[in-house]
Amino acid sequence: MVAVSQRLVIHQMASPQDDGSFAEDVRAGLTAAPKTLKPKYFYDALGSLLFEAICHLPEYYLTRAETEIFEQRAAEIVAQLPSPITVVELGSGSSVKTRLLIEAILARQSELCYQPIDISETILEQSAKQLLEDYPGLRITAHAADYTRGVGSIAREDGEKILALFLGSNIGNYTPDEARELLRQIRGALRPGDGLLLGADLKKSRGALEPAYDDALGVTAAFNLNLLSRINRELDADFDIRRFKHRAVFNDERSRVEMHLVSLTRQQVNIRGLEIVVEFQEGETIHTENSYKYDLEMLAALAERTGFKPAPGWLDSNARFSCNFWLAI
Numbered sequence: 001m002v003a004v005s006q007r008l009v010i011h012q013m014a015s016p017q018d019d020g021s022f023a024e025d026v027r028a029g030l031t032a033a034p035k036t037l038k039p040k041y042f043y044d045a046l047g048s049l050l051f052e053a054i055c056h057l058p059e060y061y062l063t064r065a066e067t068e069i070f071e072q073r074a075a076e077i078v079a080q081l082p083s084p085i086t087v088v089e090l091g092s093g094s095s096v097k098t099r100l101l102i103e104a105i106l107a108r109q110s111e112l113c114y115q116p117i118d119i120s121e122t123i124l125e126q127s128a129k130q131l132l133e134d135y136p137g138l139r140i141t142a143h144a145a146d147y148t149r150g151v152g153s154i155a156r157e158d159g160e161k162i163l164a165l166f167l168g169s170n171i172g173n174y175t176p177d178e179a180r181e182l183l184r185q186i187r188g189a190l191r192p193g194d195g196l197l198l199g200a201d202l203k204k205s206r207g208a209l210e211p212a213y214d215d216a217l218g219v220t221a222a223f224n225l226n227l228l229s230r231i232n233r234e235l236d237a238d239f240d241i242r243r244f245k246h247r248a249v250f251n252d253e254r255s256r257v258e259m260h261l262v263s264l265t266r267q268q269v270n271i272r273g274l275e276i277v278v279e280f281q282e283g284e285t286i287h288t289e290n291s292y293k294y295d296l297e298m299l300a301a302l303a304e305r306t307g308f309k310p311a312p313g314w315l316d317s318n319a320r321f322s323c324n325f326w327l328a329i
C-alpha cells in the first residue's frame with residue numbers, strides 16, 4: 001500500500017485571515033444596517049467541531065436524511081456517470097457521508113482521486129488523512145479555500161468524468177441570486193457530460209424547521225455565538241458573549257430559516273484590530289445565516305437556469321431532504 005503522505009496533496013490557498021477578507025467582511029457587515037456576518041466564517045477549528053456535533057443532534061434531521069439516501073442509493077447515484085470518475089466536493093467538512101459514495105465508486109474502479117475543497121483547513125486535513133488510512137485505492141488533492149477559488153483548480157485525467165458534490169444543504173446558505181451565480185461558476189468548471197450531486201433541504205413546517213436550528217442542548221447556539229468569539233480571538237475585539245443570544249426563525253415568505261445573534265442590552269463593542277467601535281441597541285440583531293428550503297420544482301428550474309439538465313432525484317423515507325443529480329449540458 002502506498003503511504004498516506006504520498007497520496008495526499010493539500011493546496012493552501014490564502015486563508016480568509018491572511019488575505020484580509022475576514023477582517024474586511026466583518027468591518028462591512030458590522031457597520032451595515034441591518035448588521036450581518038457571512039456564514040462561511042462559522043468554520044474555524046472550533047466551529048467545524050461544533051458543526052460535527054450538530055450533525056449528531058436529534059433535531060438536526062438533515063444529515064441523517066441525506067445519509068439514509070446514500071446508504072440505500074449510493075450505487076445508483078454513482079452509476080449516473082460512466083467510469084472512470086474523479087470526485088470534487090465543495091464544503092466537504094468531515095466527509096463522513098461522502099464515504100458511502102467513495103465506497104460505491106471504488107466498487108467500480110480500483111482507484112479514485114478525491115478533490116475536497118473546504119475553507120476549514122483543520123477539518124480538511126484531518127478528514128483527508130483518515131480517508132486515506134481507510135481506502136488504499138484513494139488519492140486526495142485537497143484545496144483549503146473558498147469554493148469560488150478552489151473550483152478553478154480542479155483537475156482530471158484523460159477520459160475521466162467529474163462528479164461534483166455539493167451536499168448537506170450548503171446551497172441553502174445562498175440567496176436565489178447568489179445560488180444561481182455559484183452554480184454557474186461550478187458549471188463553468190465542468191464539461192458537458194460531467195455531473196453535479198446537490199443535496200438540498202425541502203420546505204416543511206415551522207415546527208420541524210426551527211428546532212433543527214435551535215436545539216434543546218444549545219449546540220447550534222454555541223456554533224452561532226462562536227462567530228463572536230472568533231472575532232474576539234482574531235480581531236482583538238471585546239464581545240461579551242453572554243450579552244448576546246442565538247435566535248433561529250423560519251421566514252415563510254422567503255422560504256428560509258434565518259439565524260441571528262440578538263444583543264440583550266444596549267452596548268458598545270471595541271474591535272481593536274479594525275479600529276472601530278460598534279454600537280448595539282437592545283434587541284438589535286446580527287443576521288448570521290440563511291438556510292433556504294426548496295421544493296422540487298424550484299430545484300429543476302435552478303438546474304435549467306445554470307447549465308444543467310435535472311433528473312428525478314432521491315428523497316429520504318420521510319421526504320424531508322432531496323439529493324439531485326444534474327448532468328452538465
Ligand SMILES: C[S@@+](CC[C@H](N)C(=O)[O-])C[C@H]1O[C@@H](n2cnc3c(N)ncnc32)[C@H](O)[C@@H]1O
Binds near residue numbers: 040090118147148
Ligand atoms: C454545513 S457544513 C457541511 C459539511 C458536509 N458537506 C456535510 O454535508 O455534512 C459546510 C461546510 O462547508 C465549508 N464551507 C462553508 N462555506 C464555505 C466556502 N464559502 N468555501 C469553502 N468551504 C466552505 C465549511 O467549512 C463546512 O465544512
